[in-house]
Amino acid sequence: MTTSETATEGQDHTAAIGPDRTVAVVGTGTMGQGIAQVALVAGHPVRLYDSAPGRAAEAVAALTARLDRLVEKGRLDAAAREAAVGRLHAAEDPAELADASLVIEAIVEDLSVKQRLFADLEKIVGDDTVLATNTSSLSVTAIAGGLRLPGRFVGLHFFNPAPLLPLVEVVSGFATDQDVATRAYATVKGWGKTPVRCADTPGFIVNRVARPFYAEALRVYEEGAADPATIDAALRECGGFRMGPFELTDLIGQDVNEAVTRSVWDSFFQDPKFTPSLAQRRLVESGRLGRKSGHGWFSYAEGAERPEPHTAAPANAPEWITVWGDLGPAEPLVGLFEAAGITVLHKKGGGHIELPSGAELSLADGETSFEYAEEAIVYFDLAYDYAAASRIVLSTREDLDPAALAEAVGLFQALGKKVSVIGDVPGMIVARTVAMLADVAADAVDRGVATAEDVDTAMRLGVNYPAGPMEWAGRVGYRHTCGLLRELHARYANGRYAPGLGLVRRAAAEDAEDSR
Known part of the structure; x- marks a missing residue:
């Protein structure tokens, strides 16, 4: 039996934290409440804690109201609602989290603040308590660096809204024990989520692999080849993506999206494959942050008309x-x-x-x-x-x-x-985007960040891609994908489009298979 087979066998509910065990959530914002709701509906006693006085009690009231709405919509029966409310408690003091078997943090994305929180929690909870962070951008290894028992620390990156989106990235830091990662995996799987295993790398899977989806669209725009509405339409209506990158970043927030891009770029020592966009920087500097500010790439003012994509006039078809x-x-x-x-x-x-x-x-x-x-x-x-x-x-x-x-x-x-x-732009829109997604994905797989299957699952479920980048590149052909990047590299000789060894190896294997 191989090591991978053994690991797969360990990923079952027998290793999960039982529903009779308490789950504590620290941080009562949107994400904290969402994670608490997932654990609560799965049958766990849940304790909510927030450092701001009164916030935990407010979150309990808000969660109770959410459960009431689920009952009204027929998604939860009244008896289950009553039982869940009975298991939900606000903690006014961290000491009330002492008997938790799992503590998940969902507070501000600040490394020092998170480090202090977990140092304090480690003095309160038992040595067998699993400690988890929901960070989306910080190093799991760094957060756990000062802990007495860093092996029991893991990343559990839920996607917003947590009750609705199925994906959870289970992130192993440098010191995370394998059995802890397996237990965390089995626990969130038991909650009805789809977990994927991931090594602690900048952006984990989704935020790392997704960068070209935004970057290539911005590059085409910066070169004056097409406007945002047309680029969005190309990726939606031709590429099959759920949303275009300009409308999606308006929804996410231009400041948030640009900060993630810059974080990944800096974390990879300013690798040109992750270079941020000057156009997006200017948009953020102007205060046009998207829907939340009323204007981003598009205007969201009342009565504002959405720009239409460029569409050619009718023409006669050749016979x-x-x-x-x-x-x-x-x-x-x-x-x-x-x-x-x-x-x-x-x-x-x-x-x-x-x-x-x-x-x-x-x-x-x-x-x-x-x-x-x-x-x-x-x-x-x-x-x-x-x-x-x-x-x-x-x-x-x-x-x-x-x-x-x-x-x-x-x-x-x-x-x-x-x-x-x-306009006459190399690689056009969908083709260059898919090629770059495949290149970054293959690099992540070959560096041991995650398996090809987990990368594809993460991108389909985390950001609604029509197919995972590895699957898509395999269908298009690695030789074609690698060749397109080589042509792009010849025209933009800054390293951004140089195909990685992972893609080159797969293209060579495809050549060898075809020659047999």
Whole structure:
């Protein structure tokens, strides 16, 4: 039996902290109350503590009201509500947490404040009590650094709102005992959550791997290739993401999102793959923080109209096209064209579509149209699912013959798609974003941060990606993904797009498999 099999067998409810044992939550803000609700509904006695006098009692009242609303909506029966309220108590003094089997902290993101809290708690609770932090950005290892028993300390990073979102990152610090991490994993799994194991690294899984989703959109915007509404629409309607990065950062708060990006960048010694955006910095400096300030990338003032994405005017579809070779990740388009009544001629080699005008239509590969001044080239973006996508994004140089561009627009409109035409930017929008997500994810996996399965699970459940980046890159092809990054690196030679060894190895393995 392998070590991984043994670890998997240990991840069951037999190792969980029993529901008869007390769970204490320190910090009674939105996250603290949410975590307390999860533990309470799972059957635990719960004690809430806050250093501010009266806050714990207020939180108990607020949680009771939440339970009442669940009863009204039919999500909790009255008897369960009564039992839960009977198990919920406010603690006015930390000493009242002495018999807790698990203490979860959800206070301000300040390292010294957290360190002092746990140093005090360690004097109160028993040596077998599991201590956990809900930090999203600080080092679990550093928080536990001064403890007498750092092995019983673990990160439990819930996502907001905790009662609704299933993901919990179970973070092992440098000194965390394996059995403590396993017990914490089993406990939150018993609460109905989906835990993933993670090593203590800047941003853990989600906040580390997600950086390119925001960064590449900001880079395309900074280069003047497209406006925020169009970039959002491309990633939503073509890429299959739940929200675009501009509307999402407006929801999160521009200051919060930028602070996380800067924290990860600094923690990785200013690695260019995580470089923050000057455009976002200026937005924060201007006070445009998003929904909470009434204005971010978009205005949220009463009556304000949301900018529409650029959408091309209707154009006539060509009656026929020639498909040269295999289109790789875009091969599903061939069947869609045929189903739309367009005659498709097939020729060997090339890997692109030829339009009647002679213009070439190619999947984004990291190159640009202006580099082929003697040829008419239009690039189209990667889609998560070409059949389901409601929008296709095209990119070409400004001086392309309008008739050739109209052919390309009409071709995709014949499939019932909206079409956006953006500037001649390498890698376009979805393709470069997915490639960078895959690169950062593969690096995390190969450095032992988490398994590929846990990375994909975290990104699907934590930030609602249509697929995990490892799964998506495998489906697109590591060779294609690695090749696109190499082309980007040739055009932005600052190291940001240089494919990591993890991606290079996988591309080489794919080559070897294909040559057999």
